Amino acid sequence: MRVAVIGAAGYAGGELLRLLLSHPDVTDWVATSRSQAGKPVGDVHPQLRSLTDRRFEAVEPAEAARGRDVVFLALEHGESSKVAPALFAGGAGLVVDIAADFRVADEALYAKYYGAHTSPELLPRFRYGLADVEGIRLRGATAIAAPGCFATAAQLALYPLAGIPGLEPALFAVTGSSGAGVQPRPTTHHPARAHNLFAYSVMGHRHEAEVLSNWRRWTGRSDASARLMTHSGPFVRGIHLTLHANGAAGSRAAGELYRSAYAGRPFVRVLEQPPELTHVVGTNEAHIHAVASPDGSEIQVMVVIDNLVKGAGGQAVQAMNLALGIDERRGLVTGGIFPC
Ligand SMILES: NC(=O)c1ccc[n+]([C@@H]2O[C@H](COP(=O)([O-])OP(=O)(O)OC[C@H]3O[C@@H](n4cnc5c(N)ncnc54)[C@H](OP(=O)(O)O)[C@@H]3O)[C@@H](O)[C@H]2O)c1
Structure with a gap:
């Protein structure tokens, strides 16, 4: 080739x-x-x-x-x-x-x-x-x-939930500095990012466009929302994303929902415990943990990926x-x- x-x-x-x-x-x-x-x-x-x-x-x-x-x-x-x-x-x-x-x-x-x-x-x-x-x-x-990198983490969290009616998930994500590319800028170079944490592109990160596009397709709801909240973290590689949604009552056990959605997919690993960013650095893997509240009314999903892989x-x-x-x-x- x-x-x-x-x-x-x-x-x-x-x-x-x-x-x-x-x-x-x-x-x-x-x-x-x-x-x-x-x-x-x-x-x-x-x-x-x-x-x-x-x-x-x-x-x-x-x-x-x-x-x-x-x-x-x-x-x-x-x-x-x-x-x-x-x-x-x-x-x-x-x-x-x-x-x-x-x-x-x-x-x-x-x-x-x-x-x-x-x-x-x-x-x-x-x-x-x-x-x-x-x-x-x-x-x-x-x-x-x-x-996109944020969009990949967000959609891997969203996809298995598409069949639950009416969910309006919020997605909180933190990225490392390599997501900003090779040219240093005032908000992306080392002194501004090391030992620091801040939000950016508030209420409208560009990756939200592709996330919404597919979330709406998967749910069949043209007005479905999925808000992406992006943050700059003090590390070089990786994205840690947490999805939270209310109204998940009646869903199957959260972990089972994800294991079933990604059955046979070689690079998505559904874990029994929250994933850690450094465990995927350098790999093409996504590690996911999904858990519902005891009454099933709330769901939280964590995803980690290497943004560059x-x-x-x-x-x-x-x-x-x-x-x-x-x-x-x-x-x-x-x-x-x-x-x-
Ligand atoms: N970084 C990520 O995590 C990530 C993830 C997913 C998608 N993407 C997308 O991938 C594309 C490239 O992103 P990137 O993060 O690789 O951006 P980048 O590091 O800024 O590189 C983009 C281009 O900048 C040019 N460049 C200018 N000065 C350079 C220098 N001194 N050293 C090296 N390259 C230099 C290079 O093209 P020339 O040499 O031809 O000028 C290079 O192809 C973007 O569209 C981005 O949105 C990035």
């Missing part, structure tokens, strides 16, 4: 390269970067020095994509919309975008959170790649929008595996790096 990673110098691009360079079916790869063109990949991503001595290419995305079976886009928001037409025109086999450009098919919902879409005609080409929920339904896809590169590779009809675990089964 010949792959290209466009925008490979960022954090998500680096994680994609880490996984793809060890993927047993990847026979050739190219990594492009505008800012790091010509530099050895191992200089920009020192953790990959043992895997390659190749350099970043400066070529245009369409040229990098020529003859490739799979093209991953790891660009900042808005850039994928600009390059996708040329990729499709060039006959790219499978395009996997990890930015937000094509995650929300509903133009009005997209516009509420991101502003008017610049390439709405391309939206129908993309399938939403929530790999642990979609599974083999992704087979044959030619364009996949990989979900399950929330970005790992999920993208899993979606690729599923789309191409190969074992979804290929290149993704690894232990974590606890303690970290």
